[in-house]
Amino acid sequence: MAASTVFYKRSTFVTHLPAEALFSPSHYWLMPEADNVWRVGFTKFATRMLGDLVDHQFEKQSGENVSSGEIVGSVEGFKAISDLYSPVTGSFAGGNPALQKDPEIIGTDPYGEGWLFRIAGTPDARCTAVEGYRSLLDATIDRMLEKEGV
Numbered sequence: 001m002a003a004s005t006v007f008y009k010r011s012t013f014v015t016h017l018p019a020e021a022l023f024s025p026s027h028y029w030l031m032p033e034a035d036n037v038w039r040v041g042f043t044k045f046a047t048r049m050l051g052d053l054v055d056h057q058f059e060k061q062s063g064e065n066v067s068s069g070e071i072v073g074s075v076e077g078f079k080a081i082s083d084l085y086s087p088v089t090g091s092f093a094g095g096n097p098a099l100q101k102d103p104e105i106i107g108t109d110p111y112g113e114g115w116l117f118r119i120a121g122t123p124d125a126r127c128t129a130v131e132g133y134r135s136l137l138d139a140t141i142d143r144m145l146e147k148e149g150v
Contacts, residue, residue, distance in 0.1 A: 006131075008134055010137060016111075018111050019130055022128065024087035025126050025136060026087070028040055028116075036122075038088050038119050042110050042116065043133075047106060050075065050079075051077045052077055053077050056075045058073035059072060062093055065090070067089050068088060068123075068124035069085055069086065070086050071084065072085065087127055089121050091120045091121060092119055093118035099114075
């Protein structure tokens, strides 16, 4: 887990969000690394919605150009296969090699060893700091509760 986190709780959902990350509207986190490279992963909220993940694949190769919103791969759970989208415009810098041995770490350690891929470039303008993501989570969870009639 990241060194500095922000506690978040709404209804039955609880997590610690990495304070230095950016977050996309589609529930990815982006952590800055050296030379404008971003490590990208699913948020805890995304992993909870996807369920247990059993496999993954990347359609992009290292060095290939990608645009924000473009499909870079997919993850497979027991329930469905979901596309992986880039929240960054730039150059795909490769997937997390640890996922080859254990794709379940995406769900068990989403902000640490379970990161998905790296991209060198510029994050989408819709990406926000942790407080903006907390507001997005509030609205998303409230809509889910309304649909459930809670």
